Amino acid sequence: MKARVQSRRPTRRELQAEARRRQLIDTGLALFSEKGWENTTIRDLAKSAGVAQGLIYHYFESKEALLMAVVERHGFLPEVCRVLGPAYDRPASEVLLEVAQALHRLLREKAPLVRIFVREAHTGRELVKGWNELLRHGAKHLSQYLAARVSAGELRPHNTEVSARMLLHTVAMFQLSGAPAKYLPELVDTLLNGIKGPREAKDA
Amino acid sequence: MKARVQSRRPTRRELQAEARRRQLIDTGLALFSEKGWENTTIRDLAKSAGVAQGLIYHYFESKEALLMAVVERHGFLPEVCRVLGPAYDRPASEVLLEVAQALHRLLREKAPLVRIFVREAHTGRELVKGWNELLRHGAKHLSQYLAARVSAGELRPHNTEVSARMLLHTVAMFQLSGAPAKYLPELVDTLLNGIKGPREAKDA
Amino acid sequence: MKARVQSRRPTRRELQAEARRRQLIDTGLALFSEKGWENTTIRDLAKSAGVAQGLIYHYFESKEALLMAVVERHGFLPEVCRVLGPAYDRPASEVLLEVAQALHRLLREKAPLVRIFVREAHTGRELVKGWNELLRHGAKHLSQYLAARVSAGELRPHNTEVSARMLLHTVAMFQLSGAPAKYLPELVDTLLNGIKGPREAKDA
Amino acid sequence: MKARVQSRRPTRRELQAEARRRQLIDTGLALFSEKGWENTTIRDLAKSAGVAQGLIYHYFESKEALLMAVVERHGFLPEVCRVLGPAYDRPASEVLLEVAQALHRLLREKAPLVRIFVREAHTGRELVKGWNELLRHGAKHLSQYLAARVSAGELRPHNTEVSARMLLHTVAMFQLSGAPAKYLPELVDTLLNGIKGPREAKDA
DNA sequence: GATGAATGAGCCTTCATTCAT
DNA sequence: AATGAATGAAGGCTCATTCAT
CATH class of the missing domain: 1.10.10.60 (Homeodomain-like)
Structure with a gap:
């Protein structure tokens, strides 16, 4: 001391x-x-x-x-913020994959602590606040970035909170269920381009 | 008995x-x-x-x-399968929203059991198998339907496991975090059409 | 129940x-x-x-x-009240010895509980209230009886709280220190007659 | 050392x-x-x-x-002896009040140690011996003084151990129960003169 | 079928005491 | 002289489970 x-x-x-x-x-x-x-x-x-x-x-x-x-020493909220707070002027087509991969890697590195969080998330213990903070911050940061890209004209206007959550939750669940990182590009591609066929996509 | x-x-x-x-x-x-x-x-x-x-x-x-x-009596794997195994010949643009809404409703109705599953998912108990079974079945059914729609030419070729999981996980997390059902249409829309702007979308 | x-x-x-x-x-x-x-x-x-x-x-x-x-079952406040609430019209010269002897006997019979009370008296536990109640009741009852005997002209006017306590405390300490009952008559006699010599007693 | x-x-x-x-x-x-x-x-x-x-x-x-x-340094057996071993040739009518007041004051000054003694008095520890010593010495000294006053003709013949204890115990309990010093004169008066009315007193 | 008395292992925590530094 | 890290033995209490009634 x-x-x-x-x-x-x-x-x-x-x-x-x-x-x-x-x-x-x-x-x-x-x-x-x-x-x-x-x-x-x-x-x-x-x-x-x-x-x-x-x-x-x-x-x-x-x-x-x-x-x-344990949570204090091995916590990773700062890292999450860094990972999810990307440069607002770079295109989403580049950034989102980086974000997905960085998050995937971070969750793997911090897997033990993540497991603890997931397990204790329901106990109403003080600890949970930090975890929820982390989730909310993450979604918000990414959502704001996506909104910026909409303003920049790169992305179409849409509810960016929803798309941010689609990315985060899917990456998180991938990690939790042990899916390998190789699916991440396809995940980002799907998020960016949707799954409709080309004809329908043009019609929309 | x-x-x-x-x-x-x-x-x-x-x-x-x-x-x-x-x-x-x-x-x-x-x-x-x-x-x-x-x-x-x-x-x-x-x-x-x-x-x-x-x-x-x-x-x-x-x-x-x-x-x-408890799990045996209140389990809902059949219902999940029914919800996620839609008629293969109906278009995704109709079906996916129905699926999302049905799943959202089902998870809400079965909230107590879901809470149990989520909490006990880590204990390595026998119980977990049922839960994983449920997750895998759900993703598989939806993924197969999406593949069928790709074959039918409605959707573009892509990794349908990934897109299926994007839908399921996001709906599930919406439910777990208490988000209201009104976001579901936007979720489905984003999944179908992606988030790229029209110019880039054409370039791709 | x-x-x-x-x-x-x-x-x-x-x-x-x-x-x-x-x-x-x-x-x-x-x-x-x-x-x-x-x-x-x-x-x-x-x-x-x-x-x-x-x-x-x-x-x-x-x-x-x-x-x-334990205290509830083996408590003896009622008995104390009975012992110390003598018939108000009988003379102190008879009653006080009976009271002293009854109290001495009661304390001996209840010695285990008394020991508990004495030991725990300082802990500020709920239990103590009962004990203090007991002490206060005892002193009060005896004091009132003595006051009645003063009114009746048997005893001279004096602070009956003090004399009541002299009797009770001395009997109690006799019991705690293991003194035999044979001293009780002398105790009562001293209380009634004082210790001054006959000449001085008349002068007073 | x-x-x-x-x-x-x-x-x-x-x-x-x-x-x-x-x-x-x-x-x-x-x-x-x-x-x-x-x-x-x-x-x-x-x-x-x-x-x-x-x-x-x-x-x-x-x-x-x-x-x-702690007991050794803050012990007060000598002081107790001094207080309770008064000049044998002075009359009890003067001395007893002084003794009561001195004891009352001493117990108040030494209150912390007294509390320790009272609390630990039951533990069967070595410590207790000192405490009992103190009590016995005190009673003995005072008793001997009273016996001397009996011999001197000031006090009537009686069991001076009993009267000594009446004084000591009552003063001690007064102190322990927080009673003020103003009752001490009445206590001494009662001890000296008894509580019987004048008529009965003469008869006795 | 139903009761609840009885068990015994185990949990978190406290504390006087020792000892290397 | 002084520190405080380290020990190990309890202590009060909980709880899934068994069993005689």
Whole structure:
């Protein structure tokens, strides 16, 4: 704590403590993601980390606090915003695939935390707020970008919230169901061009 | 059980037993959906049903068996198949909106069971198989219909699995996030026509 | 429960359950009195009663609820009131010794509960209210009786609250410190006659 | 320690250590008196004293040892003896009120330690011996003084142990129940003169 | 068919104490 | 002298499940 406020060089013990803290958080991430938070016992955590049960309470106030610490350290809302907040003057035909692929990759990298979020999404725990925030931000950012491209004349006028959700939800479900990334170009193509045949498309 | 196999007239006792069984299943549906299966105790169930705890074990082997019975009775895979397996010779421009709306309505009607599925989807329990089955069947049926419409020349050739999933997942997420049905036409329209502007659409 | 509301004959099981409840309360009385409530574990109680730990929670909501049940069943406020509310027209020279002896005997009989009260008196628990009530009632009753005897001319005018407390506290402390009952007559005699020598007593 | 035995000039370090020791004892007195010994954790003590938990074990063998140290430093048996061992040749009519008032004041000043004694009096700990010692000494001293006054002819012959306890216990309970000092003269008056009316008193 | 008393394993958390630094 | 990380043994309580009635 002090070490961060005053820019004093941290002692070896402080470093060790911080390492232990990280270790416990990572153990939490692994076990929570594997078995769910509710099905992970303090015993599991302690055994898996190779420490006594009591030590966990030296670093975290409760089992729930550990969960929050896991989310805080491994959270990825900033990355989601970066991924979904693309340059507004680049064409959607380029950007959307990049967005889809970046999101797909991000979700895969953060798969353990995503699993935790999905599992705990219903518990009404504080944690859920961050998750919903994340979902709403993502949809909003992409939707605004699409609206900008409509204004720029690249895209036809339409409800961009709907199209944004089509992309996000489908990518997310692809990831959750383990579908490979190779379908992403087809997904973006379908979103851009629709599925109607050429004759009908011209008529519309 | 016997009463249904052999078409013998069921005794009054058998009728009462069947009614009890149904009552317990419905109580299970309500409580599991409200608080989650893991957070529902046998005591809760018994109290809510107005019976003794022991009686539940007279009708079901375990708490998990009750969950399976709930899923079995209130499952809706047939309905999903019916909804998603439309007449192959009707045009997608008519059918897809019907499908989207029917699915939206079905998910709303079956909301309690859906909630259970979503919550328990991760537990690796037997139950999950049914859920995945349902998802796969749904996507497959719709995908095959779309392929038929491609063959019929109504839709352009494309990966119909992807487009089928775009529809299903987006409708499902709409339902889960509480979005109203009024967006469904725009969803279908976007899927059919894409979001590109007319000039680019012609270029493509 | 029903058995008490409707005057139906209780079944054997109900009787057994009531017996078990009493047994647990008596076990609680014994252990709480011996080691104190805080130092008595659920394990102790269960082992001493020869039942599983969980059973205690079948009969009582919590360890504290068991304590309250003990107090409720073995409480003795009514008896205290009876002992300390003597016939107002009998002379103090007879009554006070009877009161002292009755109180001494009562405290000895109820020694286990008294010990519990004394130990828990400081915890600010709900329980304490009953105890204080008891003390206040006792002092008040006796004080009023003494005032009546002053009016009757038997006792000289004085602060009867003080003299009531002198009797009660001294008897109580005698009991707590294990002093035998044989000192009680001397106690009452001293209270009635004071300790001044005859000459000074006449001067006063 | 050495510093006190050998009258060598204590080093700065020794002085600091002694100060620390006193600080910890005073912290112990405050917390033990406020929340009780059993409900005070080492963590509480360390936090309240602004030191690390481990340091407490540098100065005291155990939590119980700290309690004993508190009692040792803040004990007041000598003062009690002084208060209760009055000049044997002064009349009780003067002395007893002084004794009652001095005891009342002493108990109020030492209230924190008294609270500790009262709370821990039942635990069968070593500590209790000191407490009982104190009680016995007090009663004995006062009793002997009263006996001397009997011999001197000021007081009538009676069991002076009983009258001594009447005074002590009542004063103590007055203090514990928060009664104000203004009742003390009436208490002493009642003890000296009894509560019988003049006619009966003469008859006796 | 129905009851609810009884079980026993397990959960989260607390805390006095030790010890390497 | 001082720190605080680490331990390990309980402690109160919950709950799915069994079984005698």
